[in-house]
Amino acid sequence: MKLDSYVDFFRQTSPYIHKHRGKTFVIALDGDTVTHANFHRTIHDIALLQSLGIRIVLVHGGRLQIDQRIAQSGEQSQFHNKLRVTNTTAMQSVKEALGSTRWQIEAELSTGLPNSPMHGAKIKAIGGNFITAKPIGILNGVDYQHTGEVRGIDDESIQQQLQLGGLVLISPIGFSPTGEAFNLSYQELAAKTAIAINAEKLILVTEMAGILEDKNLIRSLSMPEAKSLLKKSNNSAQNKLLDTACSACSEGVKRVHLVSCAEDGALLTELFTRNGSGTLVMQDHSDVIRAAGIDDVGGILDLIAPLEEQQILVKRSRELLETEISQFTLVVHPEGNLLGCAALYPIADSNDGEIACMATDPEFLGQGIASRLLERLEADAVKMGIKKLFVLTTQAAHWFLEKGFVETELKDLPQQKQSLYNYQRNSRIFSKIL
Ligand SMILES: CC(C)(COP(=O)(O)OP(=O)(O)OC[C@H]1O[C@@H](n2cnc3c(N)ncnc32)[C@H](O)[C@@H]1OP(=O)(O)O)[C@@H](O)C(=O)NCCC(=O)NCCS
Numbered sequence: 001m002k003l004d005s006y007v008d009f010f011r012q013t014s015p016y017i018h019k020h021r022g023k024t025f026v027i028a029l030d031g032d033t034v035t036h037a038n039f040h041r042t043i044h045d046i047a048l049l050q051s052l053g054i055r056i057v058l059v060h061g062g063r064l065q066i067d068q069r070i071a072q073s074g075e076q077s078q079f080h081n082k083l084r085v086t087n088t089t090a091m092q093s094v095k096e097a098l099g100s101t102r103w104q105i106e107a108e109l110s111t112g113l114p115n116s117p118m119h120g121a122k123i124k125a126i127g128g129n130f131i132t133a134k135p136i137g138i139l140n141g142v143d144y145q146h147t148g149e150v151r152g153i154d155d156e157s158i159q160q161q162l163q164l165g166g167l168v169l170i171s172p173i174g175f176s177p178t179g180e181a182f183n184l185s186y187q188e189l190a191a192k193t194a195i196a197i198n199a200e201k202l203i204l205v206t207e208m209a210g211i212l213e214d215k216n217l218i219r220s221l222s223m224p225e226a227k228s229l230l231k232k233s234n235n236s237a238q239n240k241l242l243d244t245a246c247s248a249c250s251e252g253v254k255r256v257h258l259v260s261c262a263e264d265g266a267l268l269t270e271l272f273t274r275n276g277s278g279t280l281v282m283q284d285h286s287d288v289i290r291a292a293g294i295d296d297v298g299g300i301l302d303l304i305a306p307l308e309e310q311q312i313l314v315k316r317s318r319e320l321l322e323t324e325i326s327q328f329t330l331v332v333h334p335e336g337n338l339l340g341c342a343a344l345y346p347i348a349d350s351n352d353g354e355i356a357c358m359a360t361d362p363e364f365l366g367q368g369i370a371s372r373l374l375e376r377l378e379a380d381a382v383k384m385g386i387k388k389l390f391v392l393t394t395q396a397a398h399w400f401l402e403k404g405f406v407e408t409e410l411k412d413l414p415q416q417k418q419s420l421y422n423y424q425r426n427s428r429i430f431s432k433i434l
Helices: 003-020 031-035 039-051 063-072 088-110 155-163 186-196 223-232 236-250 266-272 294-309 318-327 369-383 397-402 415-420
Strands: 024-029 055-060 131-135 148-153 167-170 173-175 181-183 201-206 211-213 216-218 220-222 255-260 279-282 288-291 328-332 338-346 352-360 388-393 406-408 428-433
Touching (some): 003 266, 024 039, 031 039, 031 063, 031 201, 039 055, 039 266, 055 088, 055 186, 088 167, 088 181, 131 181, 155 186, 186 201, 201 236, 211 223, 216 369, 223 236, 236 255, 236 279, 255 266, 288 369, 294 338, 294 352, 318 338, 338 369, 352 369, 369 388, 388 397, 397 428
Parallel strands (some): 024 055, 055 167, 201 255, 220 279, 352 388
Antiparallel strands (some): 131 148, 173 181, 255 279, 328 338, 388 428
């Protein structure tokens, strides 16, 4: 990387560094992540997060390792309704597999050779009996034996260790007051830990890039959107992630990130760049983003009329809106009132598109409504094969600059748009490569 692009890049990350410092993240690594060729890089990136002042709880899984260990012991893994039945011999394999996976993580966290990114990191990995568990018991006649569920989390002790600067490493085994050990789902454990310690974020790292719909990566989902995708999709691995994300969000975790271990640096990209790398599931916004329909024309007119009068937006007649309604996307309150709108127009015979008529109800400004609309329009544009977005604005130049748009000149607009340029409005022109 050239020196100036390195300096630029470093400066661009600073708002994120400020934002994340002092916050608590629960990071869940599945067993496949630990065996992946990128594993040591993933751990180095986690160490870097800690050096930047983020308080980290790491929860690991080990399904793959458990399967291998059970096979080595000459037994067969038993599942019922996709849930492991852990008998006494299987439980021995679970302990061995999770113990060995844990040592592997601790070893990686302890490296510090002078020529490695871990040099000087001095991570203190802390463990303990933070988790109490209870048996799942007998479901539909099947006794799950040592397969358990979380009963309690000693959040105070975890917080104390974080306060002392430790990285808390939790394995998916919990103990009952009777002294028995239970095999837990690491995803459930990570979500419950994030809820118990009031974490800012839960980050699920797996081999999956995030949530895909029609092979396209979805960058962000509100909880209602995640729930409706859960109902539609029959991809069980994806659904498990969505389910975990929804349960964490519904109990107070504001943001759940689904990040890939297979893509080098995906964790850092997700946390320190505007566009991220995986899928972000956000707590219920109590409003919904959806495509506009003909019944929305009246609401859009009401929303944009004052802005048209102030000449902030170009005047649109009811007839024009009716014709172009399918280009509009809306943010709507559950009770039906319109909170924001924006339109996306593909520009014919090009790979370009234009964003227009972006407006937020003045009573709801500053709540991220326009940001979410823009995110959605950008995702829609990518799906439509649009490579570059333009926007013309008189009042919101800085808003678009902060969203990664750069100012451009009239001659850079597609020809047909140039001929329609209104010199009297004298709008500034911005573009963004998608
Ligand atoms: C621009 C607009 C859509 C932003 O709506 P919003 O829902 O409040 O936006 P968000 O909540 O996602 O972003 C809020 C942030 O952007 C900033 N912001 C809002 N309008 C801005 C503007 N015109 N210029 C610069 N920054 C702006 C806010 O100060 C806030 O920043 P902060 O969190 O650091 O305080 C809204 O101000 C609006 O309706 N403007 C009039 C219409 C317009 O100019 N549309 C653009 C032409 S298509």
